[in-house]
Amino acid sequence: MSEARSQLPTSGGPTSNGPTSNGTAEARITAEAARRRTFAVISHPDAGKSTLTEALALYAEVIDEAGAVHGKSGRRGVTSDWMEMERKRGISITSAVLQFAYRDCVINLLDTPGHGDFSEDTYRVLAAVDAAVMLLDAAKGLEPQTLKLFDVCRTRGIPVLTFVNKWDRPGREALELLDEVEQTIGLRPMPLTWPVGVAGELRGLVEVETGEFRRYTRTAGGATRATAELVPADVIGAEEPQYWEAAQDELALLQEIGAAYDEKDFLTGAATPVLFGAALNGVGVARLLDALVELAPAPEPREDAGGDPRPLEASTSGLVFKVQAGMDRAHRDRMAFVRICSGRFERGMVLTHAATGRPFATKYAQAVFGQQRTTVEEAFPGDIVGLVNAGALRPGDTLYSTDLVEFPSIPSFAPEHFAVVRGADAGTYKQFRRGIEQLDSEGVIQVLTSDLRGDQAPVLAAVGPLQFEVVTARLESEFRAPVTLEHLGYSITRRTDAAGAQLLSGQSEVEVLTRRADGALLAVFSNKWRMETVRRKFEDLVLEPLPAGSER
Numbered sequence: 201m202s203e204a205r206s207q208l209p210t211s212g213g214p215t216s217n218g219p220t221s222n223g224t225a226e227a228r229i230t231a232e233a234a235r236r237r238t239f240a241v242i243s244h245p246d247a248g249k250s251t252l253t254e255a256l257a258l259y260a261e262v263i264d265e266a267g268a269v270h271g272k273s274g275r276r277g278v279t280s281d282w283m284e285m286e287r288k289r290g291i292s293i294t295s296a297v298l299q300f301a302y303r304d305c306v307i308n309l310l311d312t313p314g315h316g317d318f319s320e321d322t323y324r325v326l327a328a329v330d331a332a333v334m335l336l337d338a339a340k341g342l343e344p345q346t347l348k349l350f351d352v353c354r355t356r357g358i359p360v361l362t363f364v365n366k367w368d369r370p371g372r373e374a375l376e377l378l379d380e381v382e383q384t385i386g387l388r389p390m391p392l393t394w395p396v397g398v399a400g401e402l403r404g405l406v407e408v409e410t411g412e413f414r415r416y417t418r419t420a421g422g423a424t425r426a427t428a429e430l431v432p433a434d435v436i437g438a439e440e441p442q443y444w445e446a447a448q449d450e451l452a453l454l455q456e457i458g459a460a461y462d463e464k465d466f467l468t469g470a471a472t473p474v475l476f477g478a479a480l481n482g483v484g485v486a487r488l489l490d491a492l493v494e495l496a497p498a499p500e501p502r503e504d505a506g507g508d509p510r511p512l513e514a515s516t517s518g519l520v521f522k523v524q525a526g527m528d529r530a531h532r533d534r535m536a537f538v539r540i541c542s543g544r545f546e547r548g549m550v551l552t553h554a555a556t557g558r559p560f561a562t563k564y565a566q567a568v569f570g571q572q573r574t575t576v577e578e579a580f581p582g583d584i585v586g587l588v589n590a591g592a593l594r595p596g597d598t599l600y601s602t603d604l605v606e607f608p609s610i611p612s613f614a615p616e617h618f619a620v621v622r623g624a625d626a627g628t629y630k631q632f633r634r635g636i637e638q639l640d641s642e643g644v645i646q647v648l649t650s651d652l653r654g655d656q657a658p659v660l661a662a663v664g665p666l667q668f669e670v671v672t673a674r675l676e677s678e679f680r681a682p683v684t685l686e687h688l689g690y691s692i693t694r695r696t697d698a699a700g701a702q703l704l705s706g707q708s709e710v711e712v713l714t715r716r717a718d719g720a721l722l723a724v725f726s727n728k729w730r731m732e733t734v735r736r737k738f739e740d741l742v743l744e745p746l747p748a749g750s751e752r
């Protein structure tokens with residue numbers, strides 16, 4: 201990784217050591233921000249996200265061996281206990297942040313957890329990106345988790361590029377897949393490349409705009425880069441007359457229906473550029489990187505909590521979007537992932553934590569690349585910095601250097617699963633308490649309390665049940681605090697107020713709990729019908745919906 205970092209092209213601006221006037225420093229920030237591309241890949245599990253992530257990094261010459269990114273089975277680097285759990289369950293919770301150079305850009309690729317139960321975590325990651333790549337399996341098209349994640353992108357106004365993966369094996373027809381995208385999510389597809397040969401018999405890709413055809417030489421298991429060779433139309437036309445003609449007919453049809461690329465429609469979320477390929481063989485991967493560099497938006501001024509855009513050149517500021525501990529046995533510390541929103545970050549600078557007004561030293565600023573960590577000396581808008589020993593930081597928090605700013609916090613989802621957690625061993629109560637506090641502030645799960653239940657029996661509230669597994673596994677392995685869970689029969693959450701809490705006290709199949717993180721009063725109900733009955737009974741009862749996770 202350190203080699204990779206030293207490969208990052210510079211914009212030629214003054215270095216941090218050189219004397220800089222404000223004007224030059226600002227110009228450098230603008231120039232550096234303009235060449236950042238910060239994005240995430242959204243997909244249903246098994247669509248090939250890990251494979252694509254590795255392939256992208258491989259193309260950018262950051263890593264020289266597929267498998268360096270994730271600790272999946274048969275791949276390198278499973279070290280922590282709960283990574284072991286991820287491996288067993290085939291899920292990924294610990295996400296990686298990859299930074300690499302491609303052409304004259306710096307690409308920041310944020311990984312998202314693959315499983316729907318961690319959609320809250322995904323939502324936080326999406327708060328830190330400027331674009332998303334929607335990855336579809338050519339045989340399956342739009343799958344439930346993709347739809348949910350796409351929904352989040354739409355809500356947040358994130359432009360989406362689409363990559364249709366696994367074209368090397370039998371799947372559906374290209375036109376049918378595009379039609380599904382348009383019909384199901386109302387996003388107009390704008391193909392940039394078009395496959396020659398049906399799924400499973402891919403002969404190569406045509407550039408929709410220029411008509412150029414590229415043939416790919418297969419590589420085994422994505423271990424090296426696929427090589428693309430330009431082949432003249434008459435040659436491929438003679439070699440593969442059937443597939444070539446079919447592709448020409450489809451391209452003519454696309455032209456007729458007006459599927460040409462339109463920048464405004466992409467950026468406003470009305471349409472999506474579409475690319476085809478096979479991540480496993482490296483087909484179409486470099487083309488995807490080109491599309492990201494050429495089309496995806498660079499960081500823009502982020503709106504603060506008052507709705508005012510914070511200029512990119514303003515003093516340093518960043519948004520904490522993820523907090524994670526125990527990522528690796530060798531690094532038991534706790535790390536906050538911060539997206540730089542404005543200014544230039546320099547390691548060692550003292551930032552202010554907006555939520556508490558306390559100073560935060562950044563001596564240990566790191567980049568996390570799979571299992572590896574390297575020191576970050578400086579960063580610009582769009583970059584992600586990992587801050588170690590981030591005890592007080594929570595997802596959604598703002599850090600700033602001189603000019604005060606606070607970005608809107610990241611909303612918590614409506615939990616749908618609840619369980620009372622108790623220390624299984626009275627002798628480990630201290631560890632139990634510390635563990636619960638830690639997992640709460642990392643945002644691994646929501647911790648709710650009530651006067652009735654007391655401190656020894658907090659209620660854990662999750663968007664998806666796998667969150668409970670993570671919590672129990674981590675309490676046991678990291679905090680040496682084995683626990684028991686008593687599942688509660690609630691499934692619906694609404695926000696209420698103090699008057700509401702009073703009205704609801706004593707009602708059956710309802711409970712009002714306080715969320716520790718922000719003091720919000722949450723009314724939880726066994727089901728929708730019970731909630732409606734109670735609502736009808738108390739006319740003035742405040743019940744506000746929260747952002748939905750799996751309900752989406």
Ligand code: G4P
Binds near residue numbers: 252314478
């Ligand atoms: P995920 O992170 O989205 O969950 O998916 P992942 O990359 O792990 O890929 C899921 C499966 O799909 C893997 O196979 C992977 O090799 C395969 N795959 C990904 N991209 C392509 C592609 O372009 N073409 C083909 N044919 N397969 C692809 P697996 O057998 O489940 O796992 P593994 O043993 O290969 O890791």
